Amino acid sequence: MRRLKFLLALPLLFAAGCWDQLELEEQAFVVVVGLDKGPNNTVEVTFQIANPQIGSSDIGTADNEPPSDTIRFTAADILSAKELANSVVTRTINFAHLKTIIIHEGLARSEQFPHVMGAAVRDPEMRREVVLIVSREKAYDFIQKNRPRLETRPHKYYELMQRRWQETGYVPYSTLSHYLQSQVIDAMFLAIYATADEKHGRASRSADDYLAGEVPKKSGDPVQMMGAAVIESGRMVGTLTGQQMRWTQVLRHKSSVSSFITSFTDPLDAEAMVTVRLFKDGEPKIDMNLRKDPPHIRVSLKLRAQILSFTSLQPYATDFNKQRLLEKHLVEEIKNELTEVIRLSQKKFRGDPFEWQLIARKKFMTLPAYHAYNWPNHFKRAHVDVDVNLRFENFGKQRTPYIETGSGAP
Amino acid sequence: MGASNEAKIGGREFASIFMIVVGMKLSDITVTILYESGETAGWMIPLISLAFILIPYTLLMSVMKRWSGKGLPEVLFQVGGKFGGTLICLAFFAGALLMTAVTSRGYVDIINVMVYQQSPLYVLYFMLMGAASYVAHRGFEAIARISWVLIFLVEAALVLLVAIMWRDVDWLRLNPWAGPGIKEIVKTGFVHSAMFAEIMLASVFIPRLDSLRTFRLALRVGFTVSGLKIAFFMAVYTAVFDYPEVVHIAYPFQQLTKNATFGTVFTHAESFFIGFWLVISVMYFGAYVYLLAYLFGQALRTDRYRKLCLPMGGLAFLIGLIPANTEQVRSYWEMLIYNSTILYFVLPAVIWLLDWIWRRRHAKA
Numbered sequence: 001m002r003r004l005k006f007l008l009a010l011p012l013l014f015a016a017g018c019w020d021q022l023e024l025e026e027q028a029f030v031v032v033v034g035l036d037k038g039p040n041n042t043v044e045v046t047f048q049i050a051n052p053q054i055g056s057s058d059i060g061t062a063d064n065e066p067p068s069d070t071i072r073f074t075a076a077d078i079l080s081a082k083e084l085a086n087s088v089v090t091r092t093i094n095f096a097h098l099k100t101i102i103i104h105e106g107l108a109r110s111e112q113f114p115h116v117m118g119a120a121v122r123d124p125e126m127r128r129e130v131v132l133i134v135s136r137e138k139a140y141d142f143i144q145k146n147r148p149r150l151e152t153r154p155h156k157y158y159e160l161m162q163r164r165w166q167e168t169g170y171v172p173y174s175t176l177s178h179y180l181q182s183q184v185i186d187a188m189f190l191a192i193y194a195t196a197d198e199k200h201g202r203a204s205r206s207a208d209d210y211l212a213g214e215v216p217k218k219s220g221d222p223v224q225m226m227g228a229a230v231i232e233s234g235r236m237v238g239t240l241t242g243q244q245m246r247w248t249q250v251l252r253h254k255s256s257v258s259s260f261i262t263s264f265t266d267p268l269d270a271e272a273m274v275t276v277r278l279f280k281d282g283e284p285k286i287d288m289n290l291r292k293d294p295p296h297i298r299v300s301l302k303l304r305a306q307i308l309s310f311t312s313l314q315p316y317a318t319d320f321n322k323q324r325l326l327e328k329h330l331v332e333e334i335k336n337e338l339t340e341v342i343r344l345s346q347k348k349f350r351g352d353p354f355e356w357q358l359i360a361r362k363k364f365m366t367l368p369a370y371h372a373y374n375w376p377n378h379f380k381r382a383h384v385d386v387d388v389n390l391r392f393e394n395f396g397k398q399r400t401p402y403i404e405t406g407s408g409a410p
Numbered sequence: 411m412g413a414s415n416e417a418k419i420g421g422r423e424f425a426s427i428f429m430i431v432v433g434m435k436l437s438d439i440t441v442t443i444l445y446e447s448g449e450t451a452g453w454m455i456p457l458i459s460l461a462f463i464l465i466p467y468t469l470l471m472s473v474m475k476r477w478s479g480k481g482l483p484e485v486l487f488q489v490g491g492k493f494g495g496t497l498i499c500l501a502f503f504a505g506a507l508l509m510t511a512v513t514s515r516g517y518v519d520i521i522n523v524m525v526y527q528q529s530p531l532y533v534l535y536f537m538l539m540g541a542a543s544y545v546a547h548r549g550f551e552a553i554a555r556i557s558w559v560l561i562f563l564v565e566a567a568l569v570l571l572v573a574i575m576w577r578d579v580d581w582l583r584l585n586p587w588a589g590p591g592i593k594e595i596v597k598t599g600f601v602h603s604a605m606f607a608e609i610m611l612a613s614v615f616i617p618r619l620d621s622l623r624t625f626r627l628a629l630r631v632g633f634t635v636s637g638l639k640i641a642f643f644m645a646v647y648t649a650v651f652d653y654p655e656v657v658h659i660a661y662p663f664q665q666l667t668k669n670a671t672f673g674t675v676f677t678h679a680e681s682f683f684i685g686f687w688l689v690i691s692v693m694y695f696g697a698y699v700y701l702l703a704y705l706f707g708q709a710l711r712t713d714r715y716r717k718l719c720l721p722m723g724g725l726a727f728l729i730g731l732i733p734a735n736t737e738q739v740r741s742y743w744e745m746l747i748y749n750s751t752i753l754y755f756v757l758p759a760v761i762w763l764l765d766w767i768w769r770r771r772h773a774k775a
Contacts, residue, residue, distance in 0.1 A: 020525075124527065129668075184658070185654065365587065
């Protein structure tokens, strides 16, 4: 009897492999998806499919195969394009390793965009941690042009680039999850802005005042990621340059960027620039007085600076008077930059990219009271004061400059 | 009766059963339903519900104390007579059966939506309830022992999950702290207090423990830990996903495991957590199926309740198949919780009254 029971139960073990089994050899892993606006409310979906044999010890059997293949389909949404792709691709399309979605600016600005993304997230294979990049040109062209020379495998390229973004702060940390969250709260979402089109190149004295495509460079990979696409209620409304993006990150109460290098004009020499590494010393303190109309917002920022180089070759390290002068000048410059970004978001984008709504929410006891207050409307008119506390930490490994100009004092 | 011939179990095993069974609610549809009315203050609701359910629990315990060492069914048959005892036993049984059916269907929906999309629902359901019935058939002692073995692993896995998600947590998202307003939260907490109904059903097992004192201590530990755990996790979901979004996400716990990564190399951490979660859910329903079989056996006054495990699993399976889709499961669950709350507030009062009448009559005699 016991044995009979056992025998009856045994086939159950094999039932597990009947419906959802995956044959590893028959999977095609998509690493990048590109989205363009198609005709008649459709989307053009580009898949970049990785070739798992490249970069592994199995390379011998795939000598002449490229590291990835790119195909584009026009379909109603991403999921139907995925199904359609199997009319061409020999293996089952799998999104399990999808890490990056590239969106053409044209699509991002259209009404269709929130619908496309909102529909895609229902698929359990589509992870909410996917990184969103808005590209200046068509996503298909972007993916086609992006052939990084030092990274053969596309997934590695995006993985490494993501880590650099978090270091430099030129671009925001933008995931699908944040995008969806920001649609239902009173904050704007910032997405990475990128291009593979270099023809907009221009040189600026300030090291980071560029949008994607404007970075002055020669040769190297064509793709540039710089600045942010500003997205409000799911649709793109404008852009921030790399520099503005950094200051936005500084103003957020919790950001991934803790330090970055930037340059300012020299107070003693109009021709020269001072390059410093700025550290956020703790999170900014944001006080709000919402009883007043317009509301009053006070931001106190604590920064630490390492002076890395100054082309004026002034003896800032040893001359305390000049040091104070430089300090005052930098504080003024930083304040100007911050005020400029705040003014831009209030007047041009008319929304809150600094996630200050979280702090405003603290001032209310209940959600109905908060909704009744209408934060976005008040933010646009808010009076913002910025207070910067800057401390020089060191002056690099060289104390005195080579040329003592001496006469540079004001 | 049958209960006393079985081996006794220790207080810590008993407490760990409830830490797992009640703590599991942090991972199912319970939490999303609480967010709908609790909004940013959703995390407070489990604590309020727990406080409310303590009222009928205290009432019930005041009766149980007078019948020291006896389980709920024995007391019911003493004070309510044959007819009253059977009726109240069946009322408890009906509440527990519907709860098991709807909850288990909720779990199968999660498995179906998040992991095995192509597998037919009834096959997944059949396998879950089959395994649960098998666990139940092994007896209460086995369930208690497995719980004690697993409890530390479960808690460690939960701590690990929060630790690796810590970077995404922003407590400011819990503001405005009172959500829809204090009155609304207390009301929601009250009507959902049946989510801790196990505290009442547990009294069935009093004879399995050494003393009533051990029983009450174990329950106190089990329910305090579970209540805090559910509240903490609900706070974490809100702090990670932010308020309106947390309602849009169908299964926040599973979504959290999907977002989790161990460093940059091991990025799909959900396979670890989901596998773990599946094992625990089999245990969870095992305990429930056992409880159903025991309650029904007691209502019929039979000792051979263990034979009822498989039919009870089957019954829950058949009832659970009735809702057509995942959203209907939610509305059934909501309805059931409302009505169970009434049931679990009324029954202890009825029992207390019967006990009072019984005592008066016997004092005269």
